[in-house]
């Protein structure tokens with residue numbers, strides 16, 4: 001079942017904010033998350049960048065917590081992440097909707113640039129990850145392929161679809177990439193890319209030599225405290241594979 005966990009810290013301006021147990025009871029934002037979920041990971045980065053403290057509610061996808069009555073009341077499709085904001089009595093599921101909500105409510109550290117071309121590229125890159133890569137490697141899809149076809153086919157499938165998306169991202173970002181995806185500041189595209197690139201490397205053994213730009217971004221993200229604090233290993237529900 002969904003477990004209350006120690007609160008993870010938020011981080012702003014590179015400094016980690018440690019949330020004490022006393023603070024927990026007052027936290028207005030709750031994130032239903034699974035440590036390895038790339039969709040939850042995007043939101044964790046945003047919360048950290050914006051310096052927002054939140055309560056971490058662990059949903060164990062491998063145990064099927066996402067199908068429990070308690071959870072499907074929050075998100076009928078049974079996916080993490082879900083964010084609840086007690087201040088407004090609001091429940092939001094879907095990482096994109098959550099990120100846009102956070103952006104509207106907490107303008108500090110904007111996730112979208114003013115420049116219209118860069119803004120469009122951020123949205124396009126985020127959508128390549130969230131619509132054209134992640135749904136094809138979702139737990140339910142991979143389980144289905146493994147059961148109906150084979151484990152070997154599962155890996156071929158996932159590597160093909162991640163590779164196709166990564167090839168497009170390399171081309172899309174070629175002209176505008178700086179230290180990060182669209183220049184020298186972190187924006188929305190980076191929040192989608194960091195977990196996706198990490199999953200490609202650590203979970204799906206993708207040969208990253210074909211994607212030099214994305215490989216460079218991956219190293220850059222790993223130096224940022226807001227990104228470091230969002231990695232699976234730093235979450236309260238992390239389990240060593």
Ligand SMILES: N[C@@H](CCC(=O)N[C@@H](CS)C(=O)NCC(=O)O)C(=O)O
Nearest residue numbers: 037038039079080081094095139140
């Ligand atoms: N479009 C949704 C997708 C959510 C999603 O696919 N979540 C995955 C984890 S990253 C999940 O909960 N999978 C559970 C399952 O497949 O049963 C979002 O961006 O939040």
